[in-house]
Amino acid sequence: MGLKNILKPTKKKLIFFVGFLFIGMIFLFSGGKEVRTVKISPVPADSVQVKKHLVALTQTPQFRNHKNIDQLDTVADYIHQTFMTYADSTAFQEYTVNGQVYKNVICSFGTGNSKRIIIGAHYDVCGDQQGADDNATGVTALLELARVLQNQKLKYRVDLVAYTLEEPPYFRTENMGSYVHAKYLKDNNINVYGMASVEMIGYFKDEKGSQDFPIGALSWIYGDKGDFITLVKKFSGAGPFVGNxxxxxxxxxxxxxxTFPAPKFVGGVDYSDHLNYWKFNFPALMITDTSFFRNKNYHKSTDTLETLDIKRMTKVIDAIFLSIIHLK
Incomplete structure (x- = not known):
């Protein structure tokens, strides 16, 4: 996820956002809570496999940042080999930045379907650190999704895409792997139903005060415990895929x-790869544990495997899988 850069809203935007909060609170507190049954996944995510992938991604000789090309290539090969075990097709999408070749890794399921969905996560890190939550968790989700999607009857083609160069110094540039991929889809008029960015899904806290927000009043709606996953979408015009x-x-x-239907001026809502699909007018959302609003290890050497809640992370993967196979 890109650099933290919280924006101070203008007076007009603040008034607008207060209205947004008011509507949200009415929605939240009106009526009783619906009792929901836990859906059983036909192929549950495996916490043993999840931990195996997390170890492979984080316990490396070098840090997987933009300077360590050999390490990025080794990680890309690991992703590629795992994808090949399960997918209908697997490929690298290579491109050059400052004379160096970088790679997105792509695998596909349900290739007989014309309309597709993209599930993406970046495998590079910011600086010299493991990047366990940011974003080994997202890439691990792709790897485990590949296993559970094998042999599923799908209504859409599903492309799992592991991106390179999401992090600084390339964040918000055309050198981001997700920009390269989204532009390819647009340039080739590929029929995309929508995209989901899996960005940090492994850090949870149940203590009061463990969850921050870009605007403090949001705690009135969402509470102050870091015990949930956030589904971030555009405030308006998100598209049918996102709602589905x-x-x-x-x-x-x-x-x-x-669900966080966020106005663009709220800091953090576009700090991942979905921003590039928004640029090309593809429906997209972000699946996240809220990053630095909860995880204070963000972009630090303390973002390690030991800080993750693998059990809850595995349930996030199950939820993504069930969403994919039941899409309308």
């Missing part, structure tokens, strides 16, 4: 989940 995906994610009842 969110409905199924929540209906799976695998893990506590909150």
């Amino acid at each position: 995906f969110i409905d199924h994610f929540k209906d799976s009842n695998q893990i506590k989940a909150e």
Whole structure:
């Protein structure tokens, strides 16, 4: 996820956002809570496999940042080999930045379907650190999704995409792997139903005061415990895919989940690869544990495997899988 850069809203935007909060609170507190049944996944995510992938991604001789090309290539090969075990097709999408070749890794399921969905996560890190939550968790989700998607009957083609160069110094540039991929889809008129960015899904806290927000009043709606996954979408015009995906994610009842329909001026809402799909007018959302608003290890050497909640992370993967196979 890119650099923290919280924006101070103008007076007009603040008034608008207060209205947004008011509407949200009415929605939250009106009526009783619906009792939901936990959906059973036909192929549950495996916490043993999840930990195996997390170890492979984080316990490396060098840090997987933009300077360590050999390490990035080794990680890309690991992702590629895992994808090849399960997918209908697997490929590298290579491109050059400052004379160096970088690679997205792509695998596909349900290739007989014309319309597709993209599930993406970046495998590079910011600086010299493991990047366990940011974003080994997202890439691990892709790897485990590849296993559970094998032999599933799908209504859409599903492309799992592991991106390079999401982090600084390339964040918000055309050198981001997700920009390269989204532009390819647009340039080739590929029929995309929507995209979901899996960005940090492994850090949870149940203590009061463990959850921060870009605007403090949001705690009135979402609480102050870091015990949920957030589904971030555009405030308006998100598109049918986004609503459909969110409905199924929540209906799976695998893990506590909150929807955040965010105005663009709120800091953090576009700090991942979905921003490039928004640029090319593809419907997209972000699945996240809220990053630095909860995880204070963000972009630090303390973002390690030991800080993750693998059990809850595995349930997030189940929810993504159930959303994919039940999409309308």
